[in-house]
Amino acid sequence: MRFVSATKIFNGQKFLEEDALIVLDDNNCFKEVISEDKINSGKIEKHAGIICPGFVNAHCHLELSHFKNVLEEKKGMLNFAKGIISQRNTFNETQIQEAIVAADKLMWEEGIVAVGDICNTKDSFLQKSKSKIFYHSFIELIGFNPEYSEAIITIGNGLLNEAKKLNLETSLVPHAPYSVSENLLRAIVRESEKLNFPITIHNQESADENKFFIEKTGAFAELYEFLKMPIDFFKPSGLSSLQTYLKNLPKSSNTILVHNTFTSREDIIGANKINKKLFWCFCVNANLYIENKLPEINNFISENCKIVIGTDSFASNHNLSVVDE
DSSP: OEEEEEEEEBOSSSBOOTTEEEEEOTTSOEEEEEEGGGSOGGGEEEEEEEEOOOEEEEEEOGGGGGGTTTSOSSSHHHHHHHHHHHHGGGSOHHHHHHHHHHHHHHHHHTTEEEEEEEESSSTTHHHHHHOSSEEEEEEEEOBOSGGGHHHHHHHHHHHHHHHHHTTOEEEEEEOOTTTBOHHHHHHHHHHHHHHTOOEEEEEOOSHHHHHHHHHSOSHHHHHHHHTTOOOTTOOOOSSOHHHHHGGGSOSSSOEEEEEOTTOOHHHHHHHHHHOTTEEEEEOHHHHHHHTSOOOOHHHHHHTTOOEEEOOOOTTSOSOOOTTTO
16 A cells, blocks of 8 residues: 655545645555555655646647658648648558557557547557557547548548457547538448547637638638648538538537637637537647647636647647646
8 A cells, every 4th residue: 555645636626635645555556645644654655746646638649640740830830731631651561650659659658548549540559558548539530521421431431440449439520510411420420429429629720711711712712722632512601610510419418519619709609508518628738839829728618618728639739748738
């Protein structure tokens, strides 16, 4: 048995009394909290600093770890997306796997015990199956042309089955409102609602996302030109992206909206009325890395939003640390 004290002890909800001790069993697992006067002072381990429960990294892309220091900072979402697309296939399997292992180890050393991780491939599955960290793998689907929705769901279910073979917890999720058709979004929601799995989606990461939905202009219109993908089928709603797509998300499942850099107070108020299971995820360093812009955090606090923290990936961050965020 071990008896551990610190300058402060946080139990996940509040700081404990100054004389609080954490009791660990022979496997170093938490047993209980007692006061110092119950134990001989010679048996107490004293630490300077704060002891707290392990951190949850609500949003990461472990499979992009090999992009560390590759993409230029503060060039905006369009250039960031182009960089990922154009360079994704320039790394070999050894580079990818070594970077994944190193990032997983780093997160554990940073006190992260659980991660909501985005996957477009199965690259990270094997390491996750061996990791000390608990991962929920969000299999991210992309497809803006509604004609391909069924085929994309089939591909997603294939990845889902690969993850299940390694006993990984997984669910299908949409990438972002500008990259997923309404048909595909509804299909993903149907699949997730069957098992009541959580949903996550990149939300309003750039001002251009709202421009695209309001008037079909801006960087995302340019992105589809760059990709040589016709989008004649897309009709702008005249509303912000969140106001446009939120009605199609499930109301019975926990839903994580990620980034929210350009989310207005009007968006927040309307979203919280529609969906009572929303979690707003902030990846502060990634926001600075890509757009050099931060969300208006006071708008979320004033509306009593449920806030969680993510690190995003090494493609858009210099570290994977909840403390840093």
